[in-house]
Amino acid sequence: MFESIxxxxxxxxxxxxxxxxxxxxxxTHDFKAAFRSVYSLSDWIRSDLEPHLTPQTRSxxxxxxxxxxxxxxxxxxxxxxxxxxxxxxxxxxxxxRAMMDEIVLAAGLPDTCRIEIGLVSREMTGDRxxxxxxxxxxxxxxxxxxxxxxGCIEIEQSEIDEGIRFEIRNSxxxxxxxSERSLFWVIDPGVRTHPGKGMITGLAYSKKLVESIGGRIxxxxxxxxxxxxxxxxxxxxxxxDRNEDPDGASDRG
Amino acid sequence: MKTLTVLLxxxxxxxxxxxxxxxxxxxxxxxxxxxxxxxxxxxxLSGELAGRDLIILLxxxxxxxxxxxxxxxxxxxxxxxxxxVIVMSTSEDVYDVESCFEAGISGYMVKPFEFENMKELIxxxxxxxxxxxxxxxxxxxPTLSYKRKKRSLAS
Numbered sequence: 001m002f003e004s005i006x007x008x009x010x011x012x013x014x015x016x017x018x019x020x021x022x023x024x025x026x027x028t029h030d031f032k033a034a035f036r037s038v039y040s041l042s043d044w045i046r047s048d049l050e051p052h053l054t055p056q057t058r059s060x061x062x063x064x065x066x067x068x069x070x071x072x073x074x075x076x077x078x079x080x081x082x083x084x085x086x087x088x089x090x091x092x093x094x095x096x097r098a099m100m101d102e103i104v105l106a107a108g109l110p111d112t113c114r115i116e117i118g119l120v121s122r123e124m125t126g127d128r129x130x131x132x133x134x135x136x137x138x139x140x141x142x143x144x145x146x147x148x149x150x151g152c153i154e155i156e157q158s159e160i161d162e163g164i165r166f167e168i169r170n171s172x173x174x175x176x177x178x179s180e181r182s183l184f185w186v187i188d189p190g191v192r193t194h195p196g197k198g199m200i201t202g203l204a205y206s207k208k209l210v211e212s213i214g215g216r217i218x219x220x221x222x223x224x225x226x227x228x229x230x231x232x233x234x235x236x237x238x239x240x241d242r243n244e245d246p247d248g249a250s251d252r253g
Numbered sequence: 254m255k256t257l258t259v260l261l262x263x264x265x266x267x268x269x270x271x272x273x274x275x276x277x278x279x280x281x282x283x284x285x286x287x288x289x290x291x292x293x294x295x296x297x298l299s300g301e302l303a304g305r306d307l308i309i310l311l312x313x314x315x316x317x318x319x320x321x322x323x324x325x326x327x328x329x330x331x332x333x334x335x336x337x338v339i340v341m342s343t344s345e346d347v348y349d350v351e352s353c354f355e356a357g358i359s360g361y362m363v364k365p366f367e368f369e370n371m372k373e374l375i376x377x378x379x380x381x382x383x384x385x386x387x388x389x390x391x392x393x394x395p396t397l398s399y400k401r402k403k404r405s406l407a408s
Binding site for chain 1: 271
């Protein structure tokens with residue numbers, strides 16, 4: 001009896017996986033191809049008609065293209081979100097300092113934003129590419145919440161019993177209670193239809209990535225009311241292999 | 254003067270149009286053949302296009318015979334074993350990319366959203382293979398852009 005139930009459940013899982021793969025196929029190929037076609041054709045029509053366009057018709061083309069671009073971005077976000085926990089992990093030793101330097105460089109933040117990194121460990125075990133994606137999202141989120149992109153983002157790392165902890169804070173206003181509640185929502189119906197905005201809101205993608213490596217993520221508040229994002233990630237840390245960098249931090253900006 | 258032949262296997266008419274537009278702006282002489290069917294492409298390879306300096310731009314998702322089946326088929330034939338095949342796909346999925354390389358492709362291009370980016374990528378691919386496949390003195394005609402422009406104005 002037990003075996004037959006397991007087989008049946010196994011069959012359901014296989015069927016769901018197969019349905020999911022079909023959905024992914026349609027999302028990736030058919031919809032993206034259609035959006036690209038509409039965008040390119042409208043671009044060519046616009047350039048052919050350019051001498052005859054009035055400011056109003058030109059603005060219609062711009063609206064049309066902005067909307068198609070927005071739909072394409074939404075589709076890409078949705079695709080990345082749905083795949084986040086389905087890709088295999090490539091575990092290995094990670095040099096945390098080198099990884100953080102690379103992530104900060106890739107973030108390409110303007111000089112008005114400074115990043116301060118405090119590390120206590122030299123090494124961890126994990127999937128470097130996925131860690132890069134997680135930090136990329138978190139740094140981007142922290143930057144977007146800095147008024148006029150000016151201020152400081154702090155990344156602190158510590159060791160915990162189960163692995164490694166990172167906290168990301170910025171010098172902007174603290175995360176309000178309302179924002180905290182919706183921070184990890186997958187889709188915010190009020191946002192998704194606005195041109196130029198994405199579909200997957202806040203940190204839902206980061207959360208899924210963190211959970212895909214067995215970690216936890218949430219908002220942390222200290223006694224002064226300052227807020228940040230904390231994530232605990234399982235991973236072997238080089239115990240006793242503390243960073244001997246005397247100031248233990250690197251500045252950018 | 255020898256020309257590079259590009260066989261485009263693509264069932265999306267807008268993507269065909271894009272590749273045609275890219276080639277029309279290039280200073281490398283390219284003969285473009287298009288088909289929306291891998292079966293027809295196999296016929297072309299053993300008939301009209303046999304023995305040409307050729308690259309294949311291949312869409313993977315095609316009806317009846319898909320791109321991977323097509324690759325397996327042409328790699329069995331000694332005369333087509335060395336033909337460079339570049340996959341053009343909307344998929345960035347690592348499994349898709351890996352399975353294409355395992356099947357013996359020479360390059361994988363994710364179709365960009367913007368035509369300008371598509372133009373740069375396809376242009377780079379064609380230039381690269383044009384330089385790799387054709388002898389130096391036969392691959393470049395400095396007056397070609399001018400001739401094309403003249404033809405285009407005349408038409």
